[in-house]
Amino acid sequence: MQPIHLAWVDYTILIAYVAFVVGIGWALARYMKTSSDFLTSARSIPTWVTGLAFISANLGALELVGMAASGAKYGIATAHFYWVGAIPAMIFLAVFMMPFYYGSKARSVPEYLQMRFNKPVMGLNAVGFAVMTVFASGISMNALAKLLNQLLGWNYHFALFVCSGVVLIYVLKGGLTSAIYTEVLQFFMIVLGFAPVVYLALKDVGGWSAMTDKLHAVAQNPMALDLNTKSFAPDAWTSAWKPLLGGSSANPMGVDVFAIVFGLGFVLSFGYWCTNFLVVQRAMAAKNMTAARNTPIVAAIPKMLFPALVILPGMLAVALTAMPDKDYRIPPPIIAPANYAKAVDVIKNTNPPNPAAEIKDVSDALGQKVNADKITALITANAATKLSDDQIKEGIYNAVAAYDYDSVIFSLVKKYCPAGLLGLALTALLASFMSGMAGNVTAFNTVWTYNLYQAFFVPNKSDEHYFWMGKFITVVGIGLSIGCAYFARQYNNAMDIIQLVFGFVNAPVFATFLFGMFWKRTTSIGAFFGLLGGILSSTLFHAFTFAHGNLPGVKGGYLGMKIEFPSEMAQNFWLAAFAFTVCFVLTLVISLATSRTKSDEQLKGLVYSLTPKIVDHNVPVWQRPAVVGTVLLAACVILNFIFW
């Protein structure tokens, strides 16, 4: 893609947005008087605000870009990440787990583990989490700076430092409250910035049924578009469940129902939504118990509808690619201009035309596979009437037989947004990036200050000291993230490994919380070694498995390729299911073999059976988490049936 030129109106929108988020930080600065104001918002925020922040912190730029990419690659089955992989877990968090997080007065999720078990269990969780947040924001910063560089021709370093600088200013000024408030603003910015793009693309394709018609044809012959190497049933891109019922070979995702329901829907989803402090922190900042419990409920409503905003564009991009008259294709991977020039020379200078040799030479010049039919057509056209260099280049661009799926969303922005709307959509991109990053930074500074610095290194200091440390570590955290961004830029493979390790760390963790909250017999030793065993077992599982098409190495199988999975996604889901089971069994067995160190009295408020049930009689029906949660679950089931 050519860099996009921004007009003054686009810059004005961008600058207005930045001015407002920084302004919010400034306006809140005077309320920041204690470490608790800064790191936990002193539990003062209304439900609808924490609810939208909850969903916004999760809606980082990588999520936005990645879900559109998956929508193009796998179709509507991607929605399982929402309807199976998010909503049930969010409702479970609201109804069953928030009373313990909020009621225990823990300042963070790891701190709950310390209250329920002991410091080592908390430390294991806190260290993994702190490292993960820094790397996660570094990875997304790198991706954003690269994107701005490609899209707008901005300098990589400039983009990196300006974007993280803005986040630094408003988080440093207004702490968690500032992050949460701006996340609400960012939520609306993302929705209102991308909605017109989706609307225009849908209208251009000819509406929903025109899109599904196109996708039916594509599914039966995805080879024609080089989307996949085999054909599927017509509804492979347009039905969420039917293609899964045929087993992992019948859908482009390469997964089966068990992997989706247990691996994604239970282990990964509950592990993320119910234990990840990044999102749970938003609910813990709510002003009272009802507000805290309703936070994930409020968040579940937009989350349920997000597939229309983030997955649909990917499906539309495939449909548009299959419509020759729309002058659109999902962009190919970035190829250097010099390589295009070489390929143009091949077409121009081979006389007489010799398609077989030229296809190979063009492919070599680009370093990419090309569609033989399209190159042959280009050669024929050029032989008939001499084409200009630009025309040949465009022909070659359209013939590249590979896709950069991550650029789907921005290729649509570029196609459908005139100056004005373009500024709005780009601001929405920046907003999603900043909401994700601020989420990471505010979770990191709290865990570091309270759970590592205060708990292990420097206890018993004045609150002023920890307030100062919270601010100081915010600066350090952003500095470390910038470092990670450069590291990610330098060593792509190293980042793959790091993300994998996070997978290992996260996969089993839900078992620990489940036992901790719902079985008073769980011991600290059982929890610690169960968690550790779960992490080690996921590492081993990875070492002995690999995904179809991958060579042994970074992506698995380094200790011998024992089990083959049809796709990486299937490998991940099964890994999570395995690690969870190991952690579950180990925690259970070791707990039974060791004696409890905490009395029933000490566990009051921390374990389900020892805590008085919350009575919701004084709360209106529409504010009762169990009632609204049930309604939302029913709505989610209906959605699954509609797109069955």
Next chain:
Amino acid sequence: MGLDIRWPIGLMFTLIGVLLIGFGAVNSADSQRLGMNINLIWGVVLLIFGVLMLLGASHGSKTPPPA
């Protein structure tokens, strides 16, 4: 904490809405997509949203705004 977030959200979208309407009206030809002046149309949507937010904030009502 003493800031109603609906104020800045309302102000920002009102501002951007007005900007898009003005820009769309002046640059009508460049703002066309699929036969619509999309800047103008979306500017109106943003303006309505922004004004609703401002109204919500000024009434200080306890019910959540349209989300």
